[in-house]
Amino acid sequence: MNSTNANWKDIARLRETIQTAEAIIIGAGAGLSTSAGFSYSGRRFKENFPDFIAKYGFSDMYSAGFYPYETLEEHWAYWSRYIFINRYQNPPKPVYQNLFHLVQSKDYFVLTTNVDHCFQKAGFDKQRLFYTQGDYGLWQCSKPCHNRTYDNETVVKRMVREQKAMRVPSELVPYCPLCGAPMSMNLRADSTFVEDAGWDKAANRYQNFLRQHKGQHILYLELGVGENTPGIIKYPFWNMTHQNANATYACVNLSEADIPAEIKPQSIGVYGDIGDVLREIVPQRQTPLRRPTAG
Numbered sequence: 704m705n706s707t708n709a710n711w712k713d714i715a716r717l718r719e720t721i722q723t724a725e726a727i728i729i730g731a732g733a734g735l736s737t738s739a740g741f742s743y744s745g746r747r748f749k750e751n752f753p754d755f756i757a758k759y760g761f762s763d764m765y766s767a768g769f770y771p772y773e774t775l776e777e778h779w780a781y782w783s784r785y786i787f788i789n790r791y792q793n794p795p796k797p798v799y800q801n802l803f804h805l806v807q808s809k810d811y812f813v814l815t816t817n818v819d820h821c822f823q824k825a826g827f828d829k830q831r832l833f834y835t836q837g838d839y840g841l842w843q844c845s846k847p848c849h850n851r852t853y854d855n856e857t858v859v860k861r862m863v864r865e866q867k868a869m870r871v872p873s874e875l876v877p878y879c880p881l882c883g884a885p886m887s888m889n890l891r892a893d894s895t896f897v898e899d900a901g902w903d904k905a906a907n908r909y910q911n912f913l914r915q916h917k918g919q920h921i922l923y924l925e926l927g928v929g930e931n932t933p934g935i936i937k938y939p940f941w942n943m944t945h946q947n948a949n950a951t952y953a954c955v956n957l958s959e960a961d962i963p964a965e966i967k968p969q970s971i972g973v974y975g976d977i978g979d980v981l982r983e984i985v986p987q988r989q990t991p992l993r994r995p996t997a998g
Contacts, residue, residue, distance in 0.1 A: 710973045710980070717971050718984040720951050724922040727806050728912070730936035731815040731822070734927020734956060735802075738977040739794035741819060751788055754869055755781055764789075775885060776870040782888070783862030783871060789819050790839035791856060798978040799825035801985045802926075812912045816932055818890060831912075833905040835935055841889035843897040844879035852889045852899045853877075918947055925954040926977050941966060955980050 721727065742748070744763035749756060752767065761767040764785055772778040799821045813822055813832045818839050822832050841852040855877070862871045877886035889897055898906075923940040930937075944952040944966045953971040954960045960972040973980055 710975055713971050713973045714980060714983050717953050717973060720922050721805055725919040726916040727809050727811040727922045727924055729813045730925045730928060730940055731817055732928035733817060735977055736817055736819055736821055739798035739821060740796040741789060741794050751784055775876045776873055779862055779871045779876055780866045780869045783859045786839045786859050787863045793824060794821060796978055798981060801981040803827055804985050812909060814909060814936060816935055833909045837890040842877055842886040843889045844882060844884055845887035846882060846884050847895055847897050848879060848882040850897050850899055852897055918949060920949045923950060923952045927956060929959055944969060
């Protein structure tokens, strides 16, 4: 059964709530990018990393990223490809674009644990985005000796272009300009994660948005958030909905759209692929949903 047949009433209610909400806060997890085609395993992994798979027997991009490569040249050969396809290429499906079409005329803000920058590439206002867990497009000192991040696009593209035999040229290996330590990804993997000036400004803009819309008819729209980091999006959305009788909490997820009993009357849970659900309610198709016929 597809998402439309299974959730047609909830999808219709979600469409109406998007249209009538005074403000929308999108909370996005990995499931949103997966729906857009950014798979970290399977065919996409095999096509981009056949040499690493042959040498090490890796099964997916994520686990391969934690492997202790013997040299920084090999480490960055892997990571430059990883960064390039997940940060500097667009996902194959227009899921983020459809989401943008839904909210672009609304007062919205995005809180996300995703680090692939898909929101900004799809047209979302940079000033309305808070990437809490970092950005594939940024490097930082691995120690870190200072709280600054560095754009990696130019060097990463050179790494991809110039690597040979699973090695990047030694002169492309990045080192901290202040202390000389190797650079690392600006990803929240441990206590060394750098919250730079841009991160702090985005955090403040998010808090200001919450204050400005306190008590209003606000939609907390959770998309593809799992149970790995529920304290960042899921639990706060539940709590804020519970504290505001005018708020609506909506969750779209393939398998994790459960809703606490305390906020069930003011919530919408849609089980299904996010891309399929969004296609049902993008502006071009805003006609009344018809109840599916049996069979």
